[in-house]
Amino acid sequence: MTIPKFAQIKQFIVNNIRSGAWLENQRVASENELAEQFSVSRMTARRALSELTEAGILTRSQGLGTFVASFKSQSSLLEIKNIADEVKARNGNYSCTVLVLESISAVAPIAIALGVEVDSVVYRSVLVHNENEQPLQVEERFVNPALATSYLQQDFTALTPHEYLSSVAPLTEARHTVEAIMPNSEMCQWLNLYHEEPCLQVIRRTWSSSGIVSFARLVSPGSKYRLGGHLTFKK
Amino acid sequence: MTIPKFAQIKQFIVNNIRSGAWLENQRVASENELAEQFSVSRMTARRALSELTEAGILTRSQGLGTFVASFKSQSSLLEIKNIADEVKARNGNYSCTVLVLESISAVAPIAIALGVEVDSVVYRSVLVHNENEQPLQVEERFVNPALATSYLQQDFTALTPHEYLSSVAPLTEARHTVEAIMPNSEMCQWLNLYHEEPCLQVIRRTWSSSGIVSFARLVSPGSKYRLGGHLTFKK
DNA sequence: CAAGTCATCTTGTATATACAAGGTAAATAT
DNA sequence: ATATTTACCTTGTATATACAAGATGACTTG
Structure with missing residues (x-):
């Protein structure tokens, strides 16, 4: 015993x-x-x-x-996991394509979400996460340049944006919301959708000790992706 | 101090x-x-x-x-709260309408989800949860009659199905999945949607010590409902 | 009879102590 | 020089003890 x-x-x-x-x-x-x-x-x-x-x-x-x-x-909880880990966990072939990596002028909603001045410069990236060469999730991310100066110089096929940001500005908080949306035509192209279909959209804002680091929009087709969670008396 | x-x-x-x-x-x-x-x-x-x-x-x-x-x-967690509590928390006027309360013959997917024989009798209810008289969520639920004999005799405008089921078959486990779907025409009618729009669908299966109690499908319009959660170092 | 007090249950906080067991590095023996 | 032992750090488990504080019911007092 x-x-x-x-x-x-x-x-x-x-x-x-x-x-x-x-x-x-x-x-x-x-x-x-x-x-x-x-x-x-x-x-x-x-x-x-x-x-x-x-x-x-x-x-x-x-x-x-x-x-x-x-x-x-007992509140019921859902887990939002790292998509690369999820794909690997089910023995899928994970890959990532970088579509956009640029600096842009922040329009009002983006500037507010990032806590910067309207029309100031922010970084933007759009990545596609693939499972077995099929698009599974689009990640559009806006980054506060003050907290991640060399964001645009990174190779995000090797290191995910989340991992890079964690290393330069240690995260202290994150907020998520999940909703159902209809993708616009650009998003349909990115996700390789022939027919429009509803998508799950996760909005994630992350903080570090010095302020809001980034603001990400994760969009996945409803037919290919779902969130799961369970609640039990085990332990 | x-x-x-x-x-x-x-x-x-x-x-x-x-x-x-x-x-x-x-x-x-x-x-x-x-x-x-x-x-x-x-x-x-x-x-x-x-x-x-x-x-x-x-x-x-x-x-x-x-x-x-x-x-x-740290896994990021989302909370699935009771919708009645959520509405009340933001000072909305909560009400509930019972659309269907019947016993039906279980087709294969329902029977499997409930762990009963195909074509056996199960109970089914469809409720609409309203905020300020506007439909916010449709709850379609299939119940194992062996574990909740008098389910059809309940007044669900007073006591939610979840509360009733908890009292007759104490819950020991629950599993959830969240996905984005397009509602069918019947669901659009229930949700009072003029234009089709994507919806968040939560599937919840609940267990008690004696088996699977019920299987619920909670559908909310993407424009009116979202799930939120946040992760922090507070405490 | 009613109000307050007391005894006694509960959980909550805090300490001192003992030994077990994992990990590292320095000292020792081969 | 290499391998082993030893010393010393760490966290982990377990006990005995003390008092604080919330809740309840019985008992005492006005």
Whole structure:
């Protein structure tokens, strides 16, 4: 028995919840009770309860006790992964084509999103991420030149923009929104779509300690790409 | 100073990372060093480091030390919230209309998704979630009758299907996928769309301890609904 | 009877201590 | 010189103890 004691207690609790034996909002044994049942110290029993609480499986309140969390309270999460990693994970052949790499004058919405002056110069890149030579996602990115001076000199077939930006301006925050859009004709060409079809668009803004670094638009055909996520009591 | 000591240490560390003073993969003071710096016991310093590690902000390895996690390793997460809560959160007027509530014979894809026999009887509901009397999302749901016998007798304008199902068959797991689709004519009618437009579709399958409970399709117009999420070093 | 107090349960914070186990580098033996 | 041992750092697990603070119900007091 090499499994740590606190982990054994966690398993015991999770098993009871997963099996349906303990229902939502039902009370769980107190730290002292668990300590006695498992012949451990209170601090060890406490660790099991605390970690399961942190994981959202239990809820606790001082003076009252510990309870099975209601499923509703758990927010469901979706992961946005790196597309290159995703392709490689399913043994696809990943490649990347650079379509545009330029400096442009920022129109109002771009300037606002990047936190720079309107009509100031910003960098823009458009890449296509391919799986088995078929376009899977278009990445259009606007970059704050003050924070990534030599952006235009990079070879993005070797190093992704995200990786390069992480190295020159360490990221401290990112915000995403996901929506369904209809691609314009330019985007259809980039994605090699004969018939118009709805696309998933992820907007990602990234911050570093010195300000907004970049603003990216990731567009993928609805027929080829989806986001997935799952939520469980495991752990 | 009523802030707990372990929380003060956490703040100190997070501030250093957010400000950019400590870079990715950089080494952080050890438990003993922190304990001395802050005049606390090792266990208290340890708690700060452990909780930040659990939150994905630090990584630790036995024998080596503690390090600032690389931003890349953090998966970006999107939250799928309850739509009624979301509407209420922005002070919208939430309402719900029941369009269909019936038992049908399961065709193959539905039967497979629910884990029941093909052509067996399953329940089906179609609801429209409205914000200020405008359709915001259509929820089409197929339910395993064995696990929610009296599903068809419920009043879903008062209690959402998700809430009802949680009460009769406590959920233990959920899986989601998000994609962009073009709605068919029936869906356009339900969503009150004059012009066809791309929609976000969330597929949600939920499990309880006794099997697959239900299979829901949540469709929202791309122009009215988006998923948001953000990733930060806060906490 | 009603209001306040007290005892006793709960979780929360904090410390001191002990040993286990992983990793590195310097000291030692071959 | 190379290989092994040893010392010393790190994090990981576990215990015993103390007091703080929230919640509840019984008991006491006005």
